Amino acid sequence: MLRHILQGLFSFWLFGSFLHALGCMGKGHQLYEALMKNCQMTEKDRDFTGGVNMEKIIRALHLIHDYVQKDENGNIESKNRVLRDISVDIEAGSFVVLLGHNGSGKSTLARHLNALLQPTEGTVWINGHDTKEQREWLEIRKTAGMVFQNPDNQIIASVVEEDVAFGPENMGVPTEEIWQRVAKSLESVDMAAYRYHSPNKLSGGQKQRIAIAGIMAMRPSCMVLDEATAMLDPSGRREVLEAVHRLNKEDKVTVILITHHMDEAVDADRVLVMDQGQIAMDGTPKEVFSRVEELQKLELDVPQITELAWQLKQQGMPFSDGILTQEQFIHELEQILQPGGKGTEHVADSI
Secondary structure: OHHHHHHHHHHHHOOOOHHHHHHHOOOHHHHHHHHHHHHOOOHHHHHHHOOOOOOEEEEEEEEEEEEEEEOOOOOEEEEEEEEEEEEEEEEOOOEEEEEOOOOOOHHHHHHHOOOOOOOOEEEEEEOOEEOOOHHHHHHHHHHEEEEOOOHHHOOOOOOHHHHHHHHHHHOOOOHHHHHHHHHHHHHHOOOHHHOOOOHHHOOHHHHHHHHHHHHHOOOOOEEEEEOOOOOOOHHHHHHHHHHHHHHHHHHOOEEEEEOOOHHHHOOOOEEEEEEOOEEEEEEOHHHHHOOHHHHHHOOOOOOHHHHHHHHHHHOOOOOOOOOOOHHHHHHHHHHHHOOOOOOHHHHHHHO
């Protein structure tokens, strides 16, 4: 009985490193500088640069990015540093959510993950390929597909199957294999029934799933979604997230999801929080969302149920930190409200 009441209440409340350096150096003084820099690296740096580790599909080391504005003569008028010395790696097959307020640098970082941007300083490797090397860009973009905020910017054909086929066709995939990939990709996002439909007649969530299918038809190992649910209603968001989680679990596609919706991070393997061009937090959803006050200082929210539990804890009820789901909340509240349970004396004042 109590569980039903609580559910009702909740519903209402809503290099390689060193070898890479050696291979790239042609002059004696450059080699010396590379040697000295390697000697000065921290142990954390050595972990990032100890050769190509295929378990780490994405690696960034001391990544810096400046947006530079030049006049008509090519002279620099202004320089804005957006990414500041970021070192991070992403495990193959993981689901990572990237959070941050507007201007924190998260979208700029996303564009480094498939070589749309190149580092001003530092290095980014995608499956061992250096994003600064233009000859590597094709392989990088085969590895890491990008899904943007507005699906209309990625849909170019008048029939769904033709749109999904566009990527592999331009990669030179044989025709028979293209249509096999189209069928599988549409099935993976639960859009096979719309294969012969016009994308223009689909909902926002359906269009975004078609955009994802188009990326999946190119067989990437990694997918970067840059606020891909921002323009969708709750139903569309749910459709897209279900499709992405399914690809991650069943096809082992690495997912990097950039979002403003805190609840989309709850089921992630890892959450990165950006602020002023740097990684401010890095941990599991429970670890990150346990730091409510720190997140608030960064102008970020937490999932609603996490905030409710935190507010009640501030009033004396002994909730755990980092409660992420309604089920966890109800379970703990039941324990608190049991006869003799700690915190019972605060219930009347807290609810």
